[in-house]
Amino acid sequence: MKVLVKGAGVAGLTAAFEFAARGAAVTVAETRPALGGNASWFAGGMLAPWCERESAEQPVLDLGRGAADWWDAATPGLVARRGTLVVASPRDAGELDRFASRTSGHRRVDEDEIALLESDLAGRFRRGLYFPDEAHLDPSQVMTALHDRLAAMGVEFHFGTNARQVSGFDRQIDCTGMTAFDDRLRGVRGEMLILRTPDVSLSRPVRLLHPRFPLYVVPRTDQRFMVGATMIESQSAGPVTARSMMELLGAAYALHPAFGEAEIVETGVGIRPAFADNLPRVETKGEIIAINGLYRHGFLLAPAMARQAADLVFNQDATKELAHETDGQRRSA
Incomplete structure (x- = not known):
């Protein structure tokens, strides 16, 4: 499967990792000339789902519980688990x-x-x-480390590129944040x-x-x-x-x-x-999967949303393949 990830913020990089780890050939297209400079770069980097529950809904706690483990596995040694x-x-x-x-x-x-x-x-x-049980990280440090790991995994990066100039992909993962054409944001x-x-x-x-x-x-x-x-x-x-x-x-x-x-x-x-409820979304629009609305919880929620997007795509393909095989068996019978 060839996957294009649009955007190299925290949502884009985590999505690229989830898809590449499952065997997809991933390309990341980013309009900025280099890594950084977006909202992710200026985040606090706190992996604090229990604290965030003070002003956030229960899904933030549920989705964010595994964030520290995800970042620890993706960028070893860069997560401080000191509460x-x-x-x-x-x-x-x-x-x-x-x-x-x-x-x-x-x-x-x-x-x-x-x-x-x-x-x-x-x-x-x-x-x-x-x-x-809470943790923290340095956003610029982990994003750089994740970029380098993705490159080592064979992920291609195109900076200073409009994603519309890139074609030939089975799926597109839209992680463009505020630049996405979505009037709900x-x-x-x-x-x-x-x-x-x-x-x-x-x-x-x-x-x-x-x-x-x-x-x-x-x-x-x-x-x-x-x-x-x-x-x-x-x-x-x-x-x-x-x-x-x-x-x-x-x-x-x-x-x-x-x-x-x-x-x-x-x-x-x-x-x-x-979004209006301050909760993120993973949504399907044809062959495009959109991840957006991370609000103030980018590093906390991006891993869970990236997994949801990858699960959605790979489960869809598995269902289609099973339906195709079943249909073929019926014709043979």
Whole structure:
């Protein structure tokens, strides 16, 4: 089977892997000149299905449970399985209770255990929630590694190419996100910062709850931290706004004052495609399979959606082949 995957974001790369692993000859066409620069590149990279259940529907938890295992198998050594720590200031203790009531897979931790989990937060927070089964990754790192593995598997990549210029495929997998021609999609703008400081050490994502502006900080390599993220109902891909910059930095400072002296080494904006219910879809349109609507859960949900797409295609072909064989047997009889 010859398969064309349109789009080299997280949905496209995971789909390419699922189809190539099942023996398909896969080609990936991407309009950008090189890997990166899309919404996937500016993601937090948190594989946190239990935390996300606080504001997401049950399918996000169900589909996201196996994400860490998938990424671990596809990009060995690049998934950090250290859980997620959720904290709140004493005045926002009610936010912590609300978060706990809407989620599962956690245990409550006190000031002493917070200090054991993250020594740099010792004495700063009295109560928290620890989600031990969650994980995180660096999006640019794993996407590069997955691209390289796919190339080694024989997947062909065509960057700077309009997919309509490529033909001769049995199936097309449309993973083009906001550029897809689907008027059901809306754009949700997410802004993030990368800070660098030697004065803070974190080993896992930390979420700081606030009734107006909740924050997450995800540790990266080389003393860098991803700080995010806004969720603005907008398709504007312009630079990070001054308001968002101040809110992100203010929340980071509230988590640890040393972030006030950190270097801002990168800012980014990603427009995440979402359907009205904020849940993803795998849909069939003739010979085209569309994967879209990953919203803010790209790395968490892309593996499950890629598997659904591959199952759909290969099960369809198996059904057609069985029907053809059965019909042939009837004619012979």
